[in-house]
Each structure stands twice: as C-alpha cells, then as structure tokens.
Amino acid sequence: MSPPCQPYTRIGLQHGSQDPRSKSFLHLLKVLDTMQHPPSYILVENVKGFETSDSRDMLVDQLQKSNYTFQEFLLTPSKAIGIPNSRLRYYLLAKLKPLPFAYTTTASDDSILDFIPYLSKHTHYCEKQVDALVNYLDPNADQEEYAVPDKVLLKNGYVFDIVTPSSLHSCCFTKGYYHYAQGTGSILQMNEAVNAQAIFEKVQTIDEKDTSLRLELLHSLKLRYFTPREVANLMGFPANFQFPPTATRKQQYRTLGNSINVKLVSHLMHYLIMQPSCIDQ
Structure with a gap:
C-alpha cells in the first residue's frame, strides 16, 4: 500500500487523517478489520513524516488488533543499497501471525530500522561503497x-x-x-x-x-x-x-x-517473505 503522501509531506499542511486524501487509506484499515481471509504479508510505503502521524498510529493499532507483527523502516537508496540517490521514505512490513520475521529487533517495539537486515550482512551494500x-x-x-x-x-x-x-x-x-x-x-x-x-x-x-x-x-x-x-x-x-x-x-x-525505488522495495519484499533460517545465508 502506498497512501497519498500529501497529508504527511514536510511541505504540506500535515493534517494526517483529517486530510480528505487520507480517506482511502483509512477505509482499507476498516476493511482489514472485517476480512475473513486477510493477507499474510503487507508492505506500506510513504514519505518521511508518516511515522509521526496519527495515521501511522491508526495503522499500527489495526495491525496489532488484526493479529499482525510488523517492522518499520526509514530508508534511502544511497545507504540501503548503494544507489547514489537520496529518497528517504517510510516503510512498514507486516506479517500475519504466526509467520515470523527473519530478523528480530532487539530494541523497543517503536524502533525504526535504517537498514534492510539481510543486506546488512553483505559488504557490497555499504554506505562507503556507493556507486558513482x-x-x-x-x-x-x-x-x-x-x-x-x-x-x-x-x-x-x-x-x-x-x-x-x-x-x-x-x-x-x-x-x-x-x-x-x-x-x-x-x-x-x-x-x-x-x-x-x-x-x-x-x-x-x-x-x-x-x-x-x-x-x-x-x-x-x-x-x-x-x-x-x-x-x-x-x-x-x-x-x-x-x-x-x-x-x-x-x-x-x-x-x-511519484514512484518508488523499485530495487529497494524489491529487497524489502524479499526480506518480508524470508524465513529466519535464511538470514545468515
């Protein structure tokens, strides 16, 4: 899911859930609450600023209510995957329980990761080795x-x-x-x-x-x-x-x-479906 970013962008009014453009996203949260067969995996993308909005709080509350576990990220291509471009975005990955994440966070539940766990083990994805x-x-x-x-x-x-x-x-x-x-x-x-x-x-x-x-x-x-x-x-x-x-x-x-960094999101999707036994491979 990629909700309209205007209610959360730094140059906007930052009205969050009170902005009419957020209604479609809030509707999806209500639908999730009523689904007999909810999706096993969810990926949410938005601009930096979404993580401090009331819409984010409503999303997290609904995910917990619907029996999901989740992880949050603030990622930019230059640091995460070595592409020389700054595009800082918020991402949330969610899995329907009992599906586990391949990487378990050690900080509080509110921690936001600035790296993709399985890529952090590969030295060619390093901030010091960004491509020209x-x-x-x-x-x-x-x-x-x-x-x-x-x-x-x-x-x-x-x-x-x-x-x-x-x-x-x-x-x-x-x-x-x-x-x-x-x-x-x-x-x-x-x-x-x-x-x-x-x-x-x-x-x-x-x-x-x-x-x-x-x-x-x-x-x-x-x-x-x-x-x-x-x-x-x-x-x-x-x-x-x-x-x-x-x-x-x-x-x-x-x-x-208005698009996403396709390569970065593909890595997130790969991580989302990974099993814990794969993280060290």
Missing part, C-alpha cells in the same frame, strides 16, 4: 536536448544542486523536476574540469546586463537535466523498462517523481 553516478548515465544522452535553458541558468542557476558524473550522490527527484528549479532534483555538470562554485562566483561579479559573458561562463559547465531514463536508472527500474510512446517528457518526469 556515471554508472547510471545514458552515454547517448543528447547534451543540447537536455541542456538547462539560458533563461533558467541566469535566473535560477544559484539554487541548483549540481552534481557530476563522478559524484556519489544526487537529490530526490520529484514530480516537479524539469519544470521547477529548486528542490526537485539534481542538475548534471558534464564538464568536470571546471569548478562550478568558482564559475557562479565569477558570474556574480559581471554586470547583469552583460548576459552574453555571463552565459559564456555558465555554458562552460555544460549543465543538463538527467534524462527520464537516467532518473529511472537511479530509481532502480530495470534496463528494459520503457514508457509508452505517447508519454510526454513532462509525464515521464512526473510519473518517476
């Missing part, structure tokens, strides 16, 4: 097609989160990427031989009316947007994933911004 962005880039991406427009460079370039192919991180991509400049995802600097901070500092010393010289400096960075394919790569989508031919670029970015 270059491994997720499309070598055939058109620089001109995805270049940041001059108007946006001059007006909003100072608020960009700029990364390079060798960077080990990128910001969370939202549905506003490619449309809004700040807080919607990282911008890629293809020319790693140039220092972006030095360029922007130099641009500030140039008269605003001299746009040609300012743009000449900014163009030296070769700033571009991540392509939808590259964002999909960072979201863990398989290489054969494709959008329908009718999907516009804006629709592709919006869909990805």
Whole structure:
C-alpha cells in the first residue's frame, strides 16, 4: 500500500487523517478489520513524516488488533543499497501471525530500522561503497536536448544542486523536476574540469546586463537535466523498462517523481517473505 503522501509531506499542511486524501487509506484499515481471509504479508510505503502521524498510529493499532507483527523502516537508496540517490521514505512490513520475521529487533517495539537486515550482512551494500553516478548515465544522452535553458541558468542557476558524473550522490527527484528549479532534483555538470562554485562566483561579479559573458561562463559547465531514463536508472527500474510512446517528457518526469525505488522495495519484499533460517545465508 502506498497512501497519498500529501497529508504527511514536510511541505504540506500535515493534517494526517483529517486530510480528505487520507480517506482511502483509512477505509482499507476498516476493511482489514472485517476480512475473513486477510493477507499474510503487507508492505506500506510513504514519505518521511508518516511515522509521526496519527495515521501511522491508526495503522499500527489495526495491525496489532488484526493479529499482525510488523517492522518499520526509514530508508534511502544511497545507504540501503548503494544507489547514489537520496529518497528517504517510510516503510512498514507486516506479517500475519504466526509467520515470523527473519530478523528480530532487539530494541523497543517503536524502533525504526535504517537498514534492510539481510543486506546488512553483505559488504557490497555499504554506505562507503556507493556507486558513482556515471554508472547510471545514458552515454547517448543528447547534451543540447537536455541542456538547462539560458533563461533558467541566469535566473535560477544559484539554487541548483549540481552534481557530476563522478559524484556519489544526487537529490530526490520529484514530480516537479524539469519544470521547477529548486528542490526537485539534481542538475548534471558534464564538464568536470571546471569548478562550478568558482564559475557562479565569477558570474556574480559581471554586470547583469552583460548576459552574453555571463552565459559564456555558465555554458562552460555544460549543465543538463538527467534524462527520464537516467532518473529511472537511479530509481532502480530495470534496463528494459520503457514508457509508452505517447508519454510526454513532462509525464515521464512526473510519473518517476511519484514512484518508488523499485530495487529497494524489491529487497524489502524479499526480506518480508524470508524465513529466519535464511538470514545468515
């Protein structure tokens, strides 16, 4: 389950269960209470902030009432699975008793894990061994097609989160990427031989009316947007994933911004169905 995130997001009003958009989720909780054959496994995903909401409390209460055991997580791909992207999300896994979890928490019942238990035993999933962005880039991406427009460079370039192919991180991509400049995802600097901070500092010393010289400096960075394919790569989508031919670029970015990290969730699903005897294998 992935309830609407707007009632819980940090930039929203955070009305929780009082927000009309949470009604569908609350309805599912009522349905769970009446099911003769409830599901053996449940996975819930939402934004960070859900864990402190009254909706979370209602979810946990209903799960306990319906004879489930559960574990909660706050996970981001960079730390959990080594993908260089920040997308911190809340997850809850639940199992119908007597099904056991492969990993038993030793802290209080309210503890929230920041790792996937069975992956923590594998050294290649380590925060210190995050992949470089270059491994997720499309070598055939058109620089001109995805270049940041001059108007946006001059007006909003100072608020960009700029990364390079060798960077080990990128910001969370939202549905506003490619449309809004700040807080919607990282911008890629293809020319790693140039220092972006030095360029922007130099641009500030140039008269605003001299746009040609300012743009000449900014163009030296070769700033571009991540392509939808590259964002999909960072979201863990398989290489054969494709959008329908009718999907516009804006629709592709919006869909990805509203999506989940597929690879991270697949690991959670694998852990959810694991037996205790498998955790050390």
